[in-house]
Amino acid sequence: MFRTALRNVLAHKARLLMTVLAVMLGVAFVSGTLVFTNTISDAFQKSSAKGFDHVDVAVQPKYQDSEGDKLGRTPELTRAMLDKSADVPGAASAIGVVQGFTAIADKDGKLIGGGFRSEAANYWDAKDPRYPLTDGTAPHGRDQVAIDAETAKRAGYKVGDTVRISVDGPVLTPTVSGVFTTDDGNVAAGGSLALFDTATAQQLFGKPGTYDEIDVAARPGTSQSALRAQLDRALPEGLTETTTGKKLADDQAEMIASSMSSMKQGLLVFAGIALFVGTFIIANTFTMLVAQRTKELALLRAVGASRRQVTRSVLIEAFVVGLIAAVTGLVAGAGIGAGLRSLIGSFGATVPDGPLVITPGTVLAALAVGILVTMLAAWLPGRRAAKIPPVAAMSSLHAKATTKSLVLRNTLGALFSAAGIAVVLAATTMNSSDGQGPMGLGAVLLIIGVFILTPLLSRPLIAAAAPVLRAFGVSGKLARQNSVRNPRRTAATASALMIGLTLITGMTVLAGSLQHSIDRMASAAIKADYVVSMANGNELSPDVGRTLEETAGVTASSPLRNAPARIDRETEYLTGVDGGTIGKLTDLTVDDGSFKVGGTQVVVDEDTATSHGWRVGSDFTAGYEDGRKERLTVAGVYEGNEMIRGIMLDNATLSPHQTDPADMQIMVKTADGASAATKDKLEKALGSNPAVRVQSKKDISNEIARSFTLVLNMLYGLLAMAVIVAVLGVINTLAMSVFERSQEIGMLRAIGLDRKSVKRMVRLESLVISLFGGVLGVGLGVFFGWAAGQLLGTKMPTYELVLPWTRMGIFLLLAAAVGVLAALWPARRAARLNMLAAIKSE
Known part of the structure; x- marks a missing residue:
């Protein structure tokens, strides 16, 4: 049985290469991540250790x-x-x-x-x-x-x-x-x-x-x-x-290992996604292999092979494929790790010199991941093949799934999907910290449910494309029939692409909505034309505020000063402002009282007021950092947000109690409003200081947008791995489907279908399957993006769902491009089949 399994692997080199590639990419990502993080961590640890050579x-x-x-x-x-x-x-x-x-x-x-x-x-x-x-x-x-x-x-x-x-x-x-x-x-x-x-x-x-x-x-x-x-x-x-x-x-x-750990975990998540997608492809591949070798396996059973031996032969084949993929993936991973280290330099960062670190743990992880993933994916098809009676297998009576199995699958999928939707919806009603776990659980349940239901969903969704496919004549009609002929195969192929697009769409929806909400928050809460702060977030010297106040064209300014105080035996942070100008620089909604800051009168945000049981007119004692105490009165309660919140009091009241007064930022309003000329004048007034940032509301939004864009681009790059694996899956499925339908294609050629029409048929089939996966992925991504936004919206009153229609259209075009590219080789192979040889094939 071992020799038989080995011959089967070597007899189909193209099939072997495609399957190995699917596993190898995932393994390379895992091993590359481990090599990269271990190398960087080791270099920094050795470098930092030298820094303590003179310290006992x-x-x-x-x-x-x-x-x-x-x-x-x-x-x-x-x-x-x-x-x-x-x-x-x-x-x-x-x-x-x-x-x-x-x-x-x-x-x-x-x-x-x-x-x-x-x-x-x-x-x-x-x-x-x-x-x-x-x-x-x-x-x-x-x-x-x-x-x-x-x-x-x-x-x-x-x-x-x-x-x-x-x-x-x-x-x-x-x-x-x-x-x-x-x-x-x-x-x-x-x-x-x-x-x-x-x-x-x-x-x-x-x-x-x-x-x-x-x-x-x-x-x-x-x-x-x-x-x-x-x-x-x-x-x-x-x-x-x-x-x-x-x-x-x-x-x-x-500390260095801990900081690298978060990066490692993030990268390994995407490696896991690539492997998860690859698992579908491997399972799909082995399912088709078993189906194509049904008579061969039945003959083995007939001459005395047991069910266990048949299953073992499939698993041995999977072991060989997994071992080859793991070894090649480990080598590729070492290259990826070295490449990532070099790539850091292009972003302006440098790393201490040190060797490339490939630990025994990295080698074992690569081998375990490659072999286990492949064997687990092949186990179910092998077990299913072993259960087929030899006579039934030789007669191909096993080919169609029973009604009972379909009902069981659809019922199970509906239960998983319903449970996932219910848990996600329940999570949206919780606060952001408590709802994260349920939200993740619900997302996993829903994705599993949709994957199980994909064969059922494929018929109506693909049928919706029938009017368009009719325009391609016989090729279009055949492509539609072929794409729904084996719903399970279509589902497994489309699901690989669906998962990648679900994650990409969900994160794009969430990032776009958050950016829009932050823009609204900045425009709604701040009247100031500019906010001045240190580039590293440290405190500003009070001299900066005095310089800005004396600059020509500045009509109002207020430093924002943070200072700790003891209130009700707890440490709270007070925000010192210029009581006379803060009202001109902010536009906060006051729910109770008035926005009056001066002397011992303060304003408090809703959350702080609620936590202490304060309302307008309430008095409380603040213990300052110099040890003195003062009785303060709540003059107003306002709606806080992520940009402005807390207890505000006049700097004239706060500063005498500070040993070293310093400002976190300074709000500035000018006579000419925000413009390039005004910004340049303020920067020159501060001595063109590289450490001080002068930002308008638009600059603040653009900075946040840049951070969102950077994260999204990184995620797009990482998720591209899953899309590449999905492309390999489509190619693999179509190539094996063409082999499986060789006799049918030969008959079509014999009755008049030319090579051009055969190519078109295979390409349209691939396009339909890819778009099916794309539609499911974009739909699920929008749902998850909305749900995650609802969860975050509990802490962000200005949150509003924004659907990135242009990007979603690009994602669907990407799915279509995947289908077209994946079909090039299988379509060419189908068109070049010799019709007489194909008709005689079994």
Whole structure:
């Protein structure tokens, strides 16, 4: 039986190649994902570990928890603590670390490092072992800065050049005193690192005389744990906490692995989709193989083969196919992993050097996935073939499914579909966090139900295309009959394409609706012409707000300041605004009272008011960060949204209680309204600062749209794998169908159907099947997009369903293109059949 199965595999090389390709693509995606994420994770872990070579024990401030009306705080690491750390037994040296944000502009004035990875630190004394200088000298004073070698290379800076930088708003123009190398992971990922002398760093980052961390190096012969014990005894109890360098490196490695894990899981989801689609194709292929070899299998049964041996022969064939696909998929996956690593560079990110990592786990996963998926898909057709009585098989009496089996299938499909729809509809009535699980379960049940019902749905839907197919004469009529002749085969072929288009359409509907809703939210809630903020989301210096207020053409402005406060023994964040102008800059719906902010009068959003049981006139006590308390009164309750919410009070009331006032963003209204000239004037007033963004409402919407578009394009690229697998499935099905109908095609040729008409017949059949899958996929995608939108709409009052008719039309055209392309080879093969040889074939 093993030799028989092996001969069957080798006897049909084209069929073998198509089936192997379907499995190989899925395996390649899985193994490529594992190779890519393991390689990146290993490179970053090794790079970050080098960053702790000079740290044996790190001393950090220990956060003091909130108690009663007293806010929590983080104690300061002082010079006295630094000196004490350096003097403990076993300590060789101690370095005070100061860290912050510093944006560096290139020579064209554009931000380097993307904002979020623009960091700065202090250079310790005359020589800092953490940052070896490759050129120049250590920075001294506010007019000098050292920059990392990668940033210097990307921007073309060298020692002596003047560079534009920004810490929290105002632009500085120091001279590059030196260039250094670093193992900092942010720099490796494409960010930038600037170094100032310690005193300057402390001044710029608002930490005069204090440090963020103290790094202590041990003397030779002193272990990290022993040094840590000495520091714990010497430093003030309860104000500091110590961590060994090894623990820091391990934690960093774990954090990197965790961050890569989410990427890995996301990519593996799409690999799973490709494999899921491939499973349909493999099952379809083996079902057709078994059907074509019915008499052969019956003969084996007649000469003594048992049912178990027949099933085993089919599974052996599947094992060989799966093994070949797994091995080739693993090799292709290694190439994909290497290609993805190189591709990162084209997006402006860099990765530390390191070898391509192919772990034993990756090899085992590739082999397990390829072999198991193929064998599971082939098991049911093999089991079904083994049950056929030899005499019935030789007479082909088994060919049609029984009425009982069809009724059972349709009943099961209806139950799954009804359950899926019910669960999805129930999920839309829940809040967004509770409804996600039921929504996913309902979607899976509905997709399974529709797949089971697809043979039943194929007849009426394909019949709807009859008027169009009649225009193609005999070829069109034959194509329609062929496409519904074997509904199960048609269903399995169309379902592969259906799944891919369901996901693509659903995400497109959801993304378009969310974008429209955010646009409405921005236009409805904000009257300001511009919103000014830092590129990395950090706080702005109050100097930025004062500069904008004094700029010609600005009619109203208000900084938005966040500050923690203790209210009802809980920590709440207050939003400080300019009480006199905030009403001119926002357009929020007030449900109760008036939008009046000034003195001790505040306005509160509905959710916050409900959670505390407040209404207009309610009083509450706020405990500020300086320890003082004040009685505040609710003047109005407004409808909050994702852009503006919380407790608003006047900055004149809030700022005296803040130790270091800073603004999250600034709203600006101008006399001339939003225009390119006005935006340019505001940017120039701020010194053309690369770290500060001046955005109109349209700019905010476009930025959100870009993020949606980026995610969608990534998803389209990943889901293209499933579509490619679906194309292979259509080709495979049509090719085997042509082989199965060789005698019939020969008879059609004999009675006058020319080769051109035969080609048209096969192409139209493929087109109808693909469009059938496309219609189902787009329909299900719209339903899932609507349902997911309803779930998100519970947190977004402006949400409104927007159907992307143009894109849905493109998706249907894509399905049609899949059908046309997939039919090229099978149609050519059908037209080239020798009619006499075909008539004599069995």
